[in-house]
Amino acid sequence: DQQVKQNSPSLSVQEGRISILNCDYTNSMFDYFLWYKKYPAEGPTFLISISSIKDKNEDGRFTVFLNKSAKHLSLHIVPSQPGDSAVYFCAASAAYKYIFGTGTRLKVLA
């Protein structure tokens, strides 16, 4: 049973528009959530995170929203740039255990 789900395997967005990536989780013990970006043949690179005591965290063009009642988080990228094209993984953690989703491949079209 997958505890962290990314239901959209892929997403295409026009350059300059908003990209919204979604993630759902089932375990209410998760208290820290992260987004990673991955290019081919490289390891995941940390992008942004949020603690369960918050509902929003911003870092430049990236904003993560957390809806605890719905067990849902999302990543907003505004404006999207061609260099943002990559696979994005959400992850949730409780203590030292980090559980990853299956990823969403984002393609930003120039």
Place this chain on the structure above:
Amino acid sequence: GAGVSQSPRYKVAKRGQDVALRCDPISGHVSLFWYQQALGQGPEFLTYFQNEAQLDKSGLPSDRFFAERPEGSVSTLKIQRTQQEDSAVYLCASLVSAEGNQPQHFGDGTRLSIL
């Protein structure tokens, strides 16, 4: 180096051979993790070290998988009698402390192919 370093980057082995994958975490990082990533999937937890102590090995798929971190820095993941289903990318990640709620730093992984 400044980041997590993994070697080799690519490994091809024949079914039944033993392989050893190495991870050099960021210097001073207390926590070290191994993940297995199959094609089209996210990283799946294998095992966790805090310094030299292996605190969780619940994700290791079978007793053919063995991990160690004898001096609390470099770690080796060993797979004995490899099978085709072991083909995957093996990722190592480290954390500066033993506390949670912080991002992991990943290496670029070892792509293992079993023929």
